[in-house]
Amino acid sequence: MNADLDLRKLRYFVAVADTLSFGRAAEQLRIAQPVLSRQIRALEQELGTQLFVRDTRGTELTDNGRLLRAEVQPLLASAAAVRRRVAIAARGEDVFTVGFMPGLTVTGAVRTFRRGAPEVDVRVMRTGWEDQVAVLHDGRADVSYLREPFDGAEVRTVFLHDEPxxxxxxxxxxxxxxxxxxxxxxxxxxxxxxxxxxxxxxxxxxxxxxxxxxxxxxxxxxxxxxxxxxxxxxxxxxxxxxxxxxxxxxxxxxxxxxxxPTAVHIAWEASRASARIAAFVDAARADVAPL
The missing domain is CATH 3.40.190.10 (Periplasmic binding protein-like II)
Incomplete structure (x- = not known):
């Protein structure tokens, strides 16, 4: 994929790919449909391939369009993560966010982590089965407690415990x-x-x-x-x-x-390595208690 691809065009592409309708996608994006159509044509020209087939029956993805839809999500999530982290830094905030699945208690690990980094604003966010990994990719969380099954691509994990x-x-x-x-x-x-x-x-x-x-x-x-x-x-x-x-x-x-039983892991994005993430992982491992 060309490194100079416009992320805006890719977001437009995703909107059309998910709705299979230029009209509905334009409404979601709050832009005029002709503008959307021009942006998609420009993206196809940049890639040198057709992404959609439009006929009287509607709009369908081509094989290459389906490939792009599968490949583009990590790129957009990574861009969103960068924007979030830069925005937080620009506000002068020092934030570390922990995602956790329902039923899991992270208080002990958070307390241990805070003792070692009292200057950090530690926040927690509840996740679900569908987004427990996504919060890492798009930057909403720095670490996330995961329950199997989950997609382990592009994340690093440390096993914590099993539970029935x-x-x-x-x-x-x-x-x-x-x-x-x-x-x-x-x-x-x-x-x-x-x-x-x-x-x-x-x-x-x-x-x-x-x-x-x-x-x-x-x-x-x-x-x-x-x-x-x-x-x-x-x-x-x-x-x-x-x-x-x-x-x-x-x-x-x-x-x-x-x-x-299902296994519980602590996870973080594979491309990120920091002393704070390592410190929280250590705190999470030390906090494991029998059910």
Whole structure:
């Protein structure tokens, strides 16, 4: 890719690629559609290839367009990260941000880190399964606590600990009063989260309902999952610490004996190396406590 490519053109390209509509992309970008079309043509000329096919049926990506869409995101995220860090420095702020998944407690590591760097403004931000790694790439966080599975490309990680996963059931569910269940016991249930977050779900029983039904009611946050579970819409698989943190009377969690534990890691962007990141990683490792 040409190092002189205009990031603005690439953002315009992403908007069209994701909407497959020059009109909708122009609305999102708040620019005139003819301007957007000219910018895309200019990008195609710079790259020497056609990125979109437009006909009476609509707009489609070419093979090279799909390749660019896959390749461009890290570049845009890196640019966003640089802008954020420079903006913080320009304001005279000394900030270190820690991302963490629901259920994880980072207080101990933050306190240890602050003792060694009292001048630093340490901030924390809650992440989710979809953005736990993205916050590193786009600069929203300096380090992030990750739960498997995650995309480890372009990040460095240090393993912290394992923790069991449990199934969340409505309190009146026939299995809610048991001490433990197996994946087979859950064969008729609907999973209320992205199946990619629980690879074993579809792998252990191809007939499981983790597609059509759950896709319509798939939830992003723990709170949404538990509301749906309590209402009898399906079940959710969560780490034990998350289940304990979000206790409620109308939902019960039960151990799943044949579901492997999930691993927790501390991670940072591979291209970044600093004494502060190393110090926080050491603090995180020292803060590991048994569940």
């Amino acid at each position: 996963r449990v199934v969340m059931l409505p309190s009146d569910h026939p299995l809610a009063g048991t001490d433990q269940v197996t994946m087979g016991d859950l064969g008729s249930e609907e999973l209320l989260q992205d199946p990619a977050a629980v690879p074993e779900w579809s792998g252990s029983a191809p007939s499981r309902r983790a597609g059509d039904g759950s896709a319509k009611r798939r939830s992003r946050t723990v709170e949404e999952k538990l509301e749906l579970v309590a209402g009898g819409a399906g079940v959710a698989i969560l780490p034990l610490s998350t289940a304990r943190f979000y206790r409620r009377l109308d939902v019960r969690f039960v151990a799943v004996t044949d579901l492997a």
